[in-house]
Amino acid sequence: MDSTKQVKKEKPIITMERISKTFQVEDGEVKVIDQIDLDIRENEFLVLFGAGQCGKTTLLKMLAGLETISGGSIKIDEKELKGFNPKVGMVYQTTALFPWLTVMGNVEFGPKARGIGKTERQKKAQYYIDLVGLTGFEKHFPSMLSGGMQQRVGIARAYCNDPEIILMDEPFGHLDAQTRYMMEEEVEKIWQEEKRTIIFVTNNIEEALYLADRIVILTECPARVLTEYKIDIPRPRSLVSEEFLSLREEISSLVDLREGGNDAE
Amino acid sequence: MKEKTKYIIISIVSLISFILLWDLVSKSGIISAKKLPAPSKLFETFIYKLGNKNPDGNTLPIHIWTSLKEALIGFFFGIVIGVPLGISMAWFKKFDKFFSPLFDLIKPIPPVGWVPIMITFFGIGIMSKVSVIFIASFIPAVINSYSGIKQTREVHKWVSQTFGASNRQVLFTIAIPSAGPMIFTGARVALNGSWVSLVAAELIASTKGLGYMIQTARLVGRIDVVFVGVLVIGVFGAAMMEGLSFLERKLVKGGRRS
Amino acid sequence: MINKTFTKDMRETWMYGILGFLVFLLVWQAACVFTNFGKIFPTPKVSLAAFLQAFVEPIGRHTLLGHISISLRRVLIGYTLSSITGIIIGLLMGYSKLAHAIIYPIFCIIRPIPGIAWIPLAILWIGIGEPTIHFIIFMGGFSQMVMNTMDGAQHVDTELVGVAKVLGAKENQIFRKIVLPSSIPYIFTGLQTSLSTSWMAVLAAEMITAREGAGWLIIAGMQTGRIENNVIGMIAIGLVGLILATLLRNAERRLCRWTVRSR
Numbered sequence: 001m002d003s004t005k006q007v008k009k010e011k012p013i014i015t016m017e018r019i020s021k022t023f024q025v026e027d028g029e030v031k032v033i034d035q036i037d038l039d040i041r042e043n044e045f046l047v048l049f050g051a052g053q054c055g056k057t058t059l060l061k062m063l064a065g066l067e068t069i070s071g072g073s074i075k076i077d078e079k080e081l082k083g084f085n086p087k088v089g090m091v092y093q094t095t096a097l098f099p100w101l102t103v104m105g106n107v108e109f110g111p112k113a114r115g116i117g118k119t120e121r122q123k124k125a126q127y128y129i130d131l132v133g134l135t136g137f138e139k140h141f142p143s144m145l146s147g148g149m150q151q152r153v154g155i156a157r158a159y160c161n162d163p164e165i166i167l168m169d170e171p172f173g174h175l176d177a178q179t180r181y182m183m184e185e186e187v188e189k190i191w192q193e194e195k196r197t198i199i200f201v202t203n204n205i206e207e208a209l210y211l212a213d214r215i216v217i218l219t220e221c222p223a224r225v226l227t228e229y230k231i232d233i234p235r236p237r238s239l240v241s242e243e244f245l246s247l248r249e250e251i252s253s254l255v256d257l258r259e260g261g262n263d264a265e
Numbered sequence: 266m267k268e269k270t271k272y273i274i275i276s277i278v279s280l281i282s283f284i285l286l287w288d289l290v291s292k293s294g295i296i297s298a299k300k301l302p303a304p305s306k307l308f309e310t311f312i313y314k315l316g317n318k319n320p321d322g323n324t325l326p327i328h329i330w331t332s333l334k335e336a337l338i339g340f341f342f343g344i345v346i347g348v349p350l351g352i353s354m355a356w357f358k359k360f361d362k363f364f365s366p367l368f369d370l371i372k373p374i375p376p377v378g379w380v381p382i383m384i385t386f387f388g389i390g391i392m393s394k395v396s397v398i399f400i401a402s403f404i405p406a407v408i409n410s411y412s413g414i415k416q417t418r419e420v421h422k423w424v425s426q427t428f429g430a431s432n433r434q435v436l437f438t439i440a441i442p443s444a445g446p447m448i449f450t451g452a453r454v455a456l457n458g459s460w461v462s463l464v465a466a467e468l469i470a471s472t473k474g475l476g477y478m479i480q481t482a483r484l485v486g487r488i489d490v491v492f493v494g495v496l497v498i499g500v501f502g503a504a505m506m507e508g509l510s511f512l513e514r515k516l517v518k519g520g521r522r523s
Numbered sequence: 524m525i526n527k528t529f530t531k532d533m534r535e536t537w538m539y540g541i542l543g544f545l546v547f548l549l550v551w552q553a554a555c556v557f558t559n560f561g562k563i564f565p566t567p568k569v570s571l572a573a574f575l576q577a578f579v580e581p582i583g584r585h586t587l588l589g590h591i592s593i594s595l596r597r598v599l600i601g602y603t604l605s606s607i608t609g610i611i612i613g614l615l616m617g618y619s620k621l622a623h624a625i626i627y628p629i630f631c632i633i634r635p636i637p638g639i640a641w642i643p644l645a646i647l648w649i650g651i652g653e654p655t656i657h658f659i660i661f662m663g664g665f666s667q668m669v670m671n672t673m674d675g676a677q678h679v680d681t682e683l684v685g686v687a688k689v690l691g692a693k694e695n696q697i698f699r700k701i702v703l704p705s706s707i708p709y710i711f712t713g714l715q716t717s718l719s720t721s722w723m724a725v726l727a728a729e730m731i732t733a734r735e736g737a738g739w740l741i742i743a744g745m746q747t748g749r750i751e752n753n754v755i756g757m758i759a760i761g762l763v764g765l766i767l768a769t770l771l772r773n774a775e776r777r778l779c780r781w782t783v784r785s786r
Contacts, residue, residue: 113691276628359539480731495636
């Protein structure tokens with residue numbers, strides 16, 4: 001994997017062309033995604049940022065093959081996306097751990113489903129459990145863990161399946177601020193150690209600025225690409241540097257303007 | 266929507282073919298009609314039994330009426346006494362400590378177990394059956410209203426107490442309404458238990474009622490009447506449960522039971 | 524401080540519990556001594572003596588333990604069979620919409636019929652004997668098992684199914700690794716209710732068609748006018764019911780360590 005990394009750097013791993021999604025509701029249709037064009041490079045940390053509750057999760061679900069595409073096409077590695085893609089892993093807002101499996105059971109689920117032998121998959125799972133800092137908790141059930149720890153399991157589970165692309169759907173939305181900062185640092189650290197393409201959905205500006213190589217700002221219902229920012233601030237970023245704050249100001253005003261001062265989420 | 270229609274059609278086809286197959290098996294003699302009467306024969310028997318007293322001395326409507334009456338009286342008293350007892354046990358600690366051990370003693374005895382004792386006390390009339398059914402519905406009524414009240418969210422209690430509600434107000438305005446769904450679950454278990462125990466009691470000793478009808482029909486070898494009786498028991502059991510669910514929808518607002 | 528109130532609470536629990544029990548015994552005793560109740564009903568002392576004696580002296584063909592073990596054996600056979608078939612059919616109907624469409628309407632015909640109501644039919648079909656009793660117990664637990672299991676299989680969290688799919692699980696793996704484990708708490712609820720109805724069904728069946736067993740014991744007590752046998756039978760039945768339910772609850776705790784449910 002590592003040998004090809006440098007060469008492929010500029011070639012998009014994901015190409016979205018005029019993606020649209022409409023849902024059938026009782027009185028007609030609702031359009032949640034409207035003509036999104038987006039290229040994502042390999043190993044890029046892309047943040048999808050938007051204030052509303054609309055479209056972002058659906059977009060991730062489409063990438064994971066959990067949701068059908070109403071219009072347009074998604075190509076991964078220049079191949080049309082159809083159904084599930086083993087190259088994609090996902091971290092969920094609600095952690096969505098299997099409550100009847102231990103930490104180890106959750107993390108090794110993917111390799112096990114693909115029929116990888118016990119010693120090999122457990123070695124691998126152990127590596128990722130260690131990586132997310134849960135050493136010693138292998139035999140715990142999710143209900144015994146705190147929210148932050150549960151989300152670490154979710155991250156380890158996604159990585160352990162060897163995806164090239166990891167989708168994170170507001171993974172820290174339910175966590176308290178302090179834990180959230182810790183988890184953001186953690187994700188950045190893991191991403192630097194284990195380079196993967198990450199698509200991260202959030203509605204928190206600081207989180208977006210702290211993590212992103214590039215922030216794509218989406219409009220609210222239906223979701224369209226409003227604009228995008230390339231973030232070049234060197235990592236690890238300080239939340240109070242001048243650069244950071246001015247960007248934060250800029251994006252906030254942009255979003256506020258769009259929402260017209262409405263109480264949007 | 267389209268998929269739904271497909272499954273409904275499959276269901277109807279399945280049901281019809283089940284009945285046709287039953288009819289075929291019975292009429293062709295693969296299983297003798299003495300063991301499995303054809304559906305058409307059962308329908309005839311049902312019509313016949315509506316007005317005819319053979320072979321058990323009463324018409325079907327009278328049996329139904331007797332059973333329903335006994336079941337509902339016992340059920341009514343079971344609920345009327347059981348629910349308040351359960352609530353008091355949950356709300357007043359001393360009450361709980363006094364009654365709980367006694368209650369734990371009788372709880373595991375299946376209602377059917379009471380049939381012989383009740384017959385010894387009250388004879389084979391209506392009282393023995395009503396008292397068995399009373400026990401059958403009393404026990405789940407107590408258990409469920411007890412745990413319903415115990416589960417009253419502490420938060421609700423605090424909220425109402427900080428608004429200055431008295432203990433009694435908390436009980437009546439917070440605890441009991443929020444236990445409503447649980448109490449209804451108890452009533453459902455109770456009703457089911459009532460119907461089952463009634464049938465058992467009537468099978469063992471009685472002179473009227475659906476259980477008696479099928480037992481007598483069995484003794485004289487009228488399997489068609491047994492079949493009709495069993496199906497009628499099922500239909501009325503289901504109908505009473507539906508009635509209770511209807512009542513629940515009317516009475517319990519907000520929190521649905523899980 | 525906490526410790527002190529705790530022990531005070533415990534002491535009160537015991538005190539009131541014993542008090543309640545004593546009051547119960549007193550009322551029983553008084554009723555036997557002062558009213559007509561005593562003419563048909565044994566006093567607590569006589570009942571206890573008879574209960575202890577029944578362990579060594581046979582009533583009918585067996586001692587008390589013999590009758591109990593006969594009933595238990597019957598329940599175990601009928602209950603095991605109904606649980607296995609009930610779980611299989613329930614999972615099938617909960618998981619596959621097609622199976623649900625085919626089986627459910629037919630199942631709805633037998634579902635509301637209490638197991639006990641099958642007694643006359645079972646006797647006509649199979650005759651009097653062990654298989655009839657097993658059949659009745661089977662019917663007693665079967666529909667509850669099906670309904671609970673089906674409920675469980677239908678309530679599988681769709682998000683978890685999605686997670687498994689993204690992680691590369693195939694259709695049959697989703698069934699074994701997601702649908703089955705998430706149904707287990709429901710299956711246990713089914714096993715519990717079904718056990719108590721099975722225990723009830725065996726009593727009814729024995730009262731009507733058997734010559735031995737706990738159900739026979741209490742009905743024979745009534746028929747021969749020896750009410751103490753009746754009382755003995757009920758105490759024994761209650762105890763066994765309690766033990767069975769406790770065993771099952773412990774099994775559930777062991778198997779479902781992951782659920783937060785505590786009771």
